Amino acid sequence: MGDILTVKNLTTHYTTPDGPAEAAGDVSFTVKKGEMLGLIGESGCGKSTIASSILRLIEYPGKIVSGEVILDGIDLIRAKDKELEKIRWKDIAVIPQSAMNSLNPVYTVGDQIIESILLHEDVTKKEALERTKNLLELVGIDKGRWKSYPHEFSGGMKQRVAIAMALSCNPKLIISDESTTGLDVLTQAQVIALMKDLQERLDLSIIMISHDLPLVTSICDRIAIMYAGKIIEWASTKEILEDARHPYSQGLLNATPDLLNPDKEVTSIPGSVPNLVHPPSGCRFRDRCQFVMESCAEKIPPLLEIKEGHHVACILEEGDDNE
Ligand SMILES: Nc1ncnc2c1ncn2[C@@H]1O[C@H](COP(=O)(O)OP(=O)(O)OP(=O)(O)O)[C@@H](O)[C@H]1O
Structure with a gap:
């Protein structure tokens, strides 16, 4: 399957009285033809900012600072307004929040x-x-x-x-931004099943934005997990479920009840998401991480491909040099 969308080093800020809030920081991922990619993370981590940045619909006080969004060889960040108008809706359609x-x-x-x-x-x-x-x-x-x-x-x-x-x-790509919010659980399940069925039948590419991990793991082919404006892990759903490597991803999985395993101990992640104007130096998750080391404060860990198709941004995955 070829890539239909490539997001490369996308950075989007919001101007605030205290300085710029980096709601999307150096974000990179791809969407393949015919795949459903889940973009998941807690409220305020930058999911909608990415959706709006892809369509260049970020409004003041927001601003796309850098990066590329390539659809069919065209960089949407640099495309002329007229060209972009044709692409919006016709090539990329959005099912908005509370659709x-x-x-x-x-x-x-x-x-x-x-x-x-x-x-x-x-x-x-x-x-x-x-x-x-x-x-x-x-x-x-x-x-x-x-x-x-x-x-x-x-x-x-x-x-x-x-x-x-x-x-x-x-459209070539559909972005569903928490679009089933407000529906009861049963109706939500029916709508999600419909989207999965349409995706398979029409060979659609879908970015499914959600904070609901069980929902995303039940239907998406790959999952990108965001924390405080950054993608911290990105892999196939199977890899995320069986071998999540980032402590935040592991925390999310541990915080999710499992209906098939009622004895599973559910534990929440202590602390809260940092302020995006003054995030911690280095890894933004370090204040909440049980494996934190001194070196976590030194640099922002890059999103590395640790095995085929499995990307993680954590110093623990960077090899012996950092231990
Ligand atoms: N208009 C704005 N002005 C200032 N900051 C903003 C603005 N919009 C968003 N932000 C900042 O960007 C961050 C990311 O917001 P965004 O809506 O993209 O997150 P999200 O993950 O989609 O959240 P949710 O799940 O609640 O929709 C917020 O935490 C906030 O700090």
Whole structure:
């Protein structure tokens, strides 16, 4: 599988009265064609900042300071505004946080999907309506419901409409940003199963942003774990579950209950995420890390590939020189 998206050394700051907050610091990862990549981390660790940076939708006081975001050979950070406008939505579609509330209450769901197709593609209204009906069926909604208004739909159905909208222009990449927040657990599971099914059937590439580790491990092919603006571990889901190397990743796994193993001891990670304006020197996790050493304060550990496809940013993985 080839890479569809390459994020290279992306750094995004927010200006604050106390100085810049580095919400994404030197972030690098790739998304393969047809894969679902989970981007996971505690609230405030920079997940949405990365999503907005990929689409260059960071607004003041935010600023992309450096890095590249390559989609199909085009660097979106340096692309002209007009070029980028065509790429947004048509090539990269977003299912936003609380997607079900993103629908306009005064238009029918069908008209909203039709409008998004007509805005980006040179098709007739009749063709757009046909495609809308097909999209509704694809997400498990009777095509006759295109004339319904959002208030006539349940939360789960509105979520399905948001997915249909994201699919409306056959994007190469979908970014789902905590999009099932606010749904009950059962509906959330149905929507997630639908996304997984669509990803496999349509060979879609999806970045699934979430703070829900069990959700991400249940459907994603690979997982990038963020801590305080940095990716600290990135590997296949299997590797993360069986051989997580970063103490923060291990802490996250230990803090997650396992329904199949009710005897598992669940332990939380002491402390809290640091202020991103004045993060600790060196490793940002060191204040909370049970394996902390003096040298952890000296330099920011680089994200190293410790075995094929498994990347970790921890001094413990850097070899004998640092012991
Ligand atoms: N408008 C802003 N002004 C100043 N700082 C901001 C702003 N937006 C975000 N930040 C900073 O960037 C950090 C990352 O925010 P971001 O929303 O990307 O995190 P997140 O991981 O997506 O969180 P959540 O899961 O809560 O959505 C925050 O902790 C905050 O310090």
